[in-house]
Amino acid sequence: MxxxxxxxxxxxxxxxxxxxxxxxxxxxxxxxxxxxxxxxxxxxxxxxxxxxxxxxxxxxxxxxxxxxxxxxxxxxxxxxxxxxxxxxxxxxxxxxxxxxxxxxxxxxxxxxxxxxxxxLAFAITEPDAGSNAHNITTTARRDGGDWLLTGRKTFISGVDVADAVLVVGRTEDARTGRLKPALFIVPTDAPGFEARPIEMDLVSPDHQFGLFMDGVRLPGDALVGDPDSGLLQLFAGLNPERIMAASLALGSARHALDTAVGYARQREVWGRPIGAHQGLAHPLAQIKVEVELARLMTQKAAALYDAGDDAGAGEAANMAKYAAGEAAARAVDQAVQTLGGNGLASEYGLGAAIASSRLGRIAPVSREMVLNYVAQHSLGLPKSY
Missing domain, CATH: 1.10.540.10 (Acyl-CoA dehydrogenase/oxidase, N-terminal domain)
Structure with missing residues (x-):
């Protein structure tokens, strides 16, 4: 090991x-x-x-x-x-x-x-489905050799810079008549495809969009992979998503911590650097511990995924995403507190980071849904939803 x-x-x-x-x-x-x-x-x-x-x-x-x-x-x-x-x-x-x-x-x-x-952007979230991917209503039906895709998506990142969107929808199973998950590659300039910006208080270069698809005609080869393996394909992308979200949060936590520590070393009050006072030193040290713990879990999740252990990676990726999201939010909050008024000055960028660090607790999966996963799959408790 x-x-x-x-x-x-x-x-x-x-x-x-x-x-x-x-x-x-x-x-x-x-x-x-x-x-x-x-x-x-x-x-x-x-x-x-x-x-x-x-x-x-x-x-x-x-x-x-x-x-x-x-x-x-x-x-x-x-x-x-x-x-x-x-x-x-x-x-x-x-x-x-x-x-x-x-x-x-x-x-x-x-x-x-x-x-x-x-x-490529990725579109799974829908206005009426939220965290329940089983309620996705975006559907594709055959029209000769083509597909016609209809539905809505919300909070889809980066559509303005994307050439295409990997859309999670449903198709009808010819044997059962039931809808099953399927993934489609949809060019952003396809007729019937519309992306509307969602106004956000979050100051970020990555913008959010609502998608509207009204009978978007796609060629037969727009369907990704095996039409009977849509669910497997979907979850193959979700573990990397959680690992990467954890890594983004970890890096952001490190950046906030480095900013706070650098300031605490140089800023002097009462004849000594403020970092000498335990009231600031201990919270920053605690953040360092939490960041390192979250990094270990993130590296474990990545190692399991790269080794082909999808089940083990699922548990670890969810835990890593939870831990990193918490660490990032706490790191930014403590960094602002360490800098005092300067914590909200544009020079340091921490004010804007308050909102962006909060994102790690919400997306791509909320902390509550991670805890639901751990309670059910790790602890064996009854499903609550």
Whole structure:
């Protein structure tokens, strides 16, 4: 049993950290306030191979695992440049297509995902379904050799920068007549596809959209993989999603903690640095402990997933996402408290981080649904919903 990462991943972390330092939190904040995406960072990261470390080598990627991609996102976030689209495009969509896509779908999309030249969004949440994916009503029906897709989605990230959206819908089972899950690749410029921005108080370069699909005509090969394996394909993307969300939260927690510690070392009151006072030192030390614990669980989840243990990875990924989300929210809160009035000054960026750190407790799965999962699957308690 090892509790240290391979030398190759350590080197990857160092390279990404150095790369991110060339952009930094000021770049991120300026883009977010302008309503623009991190286009320059994304393009350069793609050219350097950072966005595709988990994509198979034969499709232009690095041939690594989700643990490698998670390390990239953690370091980007720790450097002040978290980007939600890394969770979505290479992690969820890249994983699903690499594992289940047809040869044509892999050739069409994976090289671009790896290089950053193509971005895929992911659409599962619906206004009336919420956390209950079994209530999804977006449906596709056959029309000759094509599909006609109709439905609504909400809180879908990055549609404005995406070339296509991996949409979770339902098709009719020819044997039973019942609806079964299915995934479709939907170009964002397809007739009948409309994306409407959702106004958010969150200041972020990753924007949210509501999707409206009214009889969107798709070719037969828009269906991902085996039509009878939609549920399996869906859950294959959800564990990487949780691992990556945990990594984004961890990096953000590290960034907030580093900001607070740097300030506490330099800011002097009563003739000594404020970090010398236990009233500030102990809470910051506690955050450090919580961040390291969450990192261990995230690395465990990634190791289990990359080893092919989907069941074990499911439990660990949910726990990691919960722990990292809590650590990030607490880290930002304590960082603001440490800086006092400066904690809300734009110079430090912590005021905006209060809202974004809260996201880790809500999405991509709420802390309550994680606790439901652990209660039922880890503890064997009766299902409550």
């Amino acid at each position: 090892r509790f240290t990462e391979p030398d190759e991943r350590t080197a990857l972390r160092e390279a990404v950290a150095a790369f991110t330092a060339g952009y930094g939190p000021r770049y991120y904040r300026e883009k977010a306030k302008a309503g623009a995406y991190l286009s320059e960072l994304w393009a350069e990261a793609g050219k350097l191979g950072y966005l595709g470390v988990n994509i198979p080598e034969e499709h232009g990627g690095g041939g690594g695992g989700i643990g490698d991609l998670a390390a990239v996102l953690e370091e980007l976030s720790a450097g002040g440049c978290p980007t939600l689209m890394m969770v979505v495009s290479p992690a969820i969509c890249g994983t699903v297509l690499a594992r289940f896509g047809t040869d044509g779908q892999r050739r069409r999309w994976l090289p671009g995902i790896a290089s950053g030249e193509s971005i």
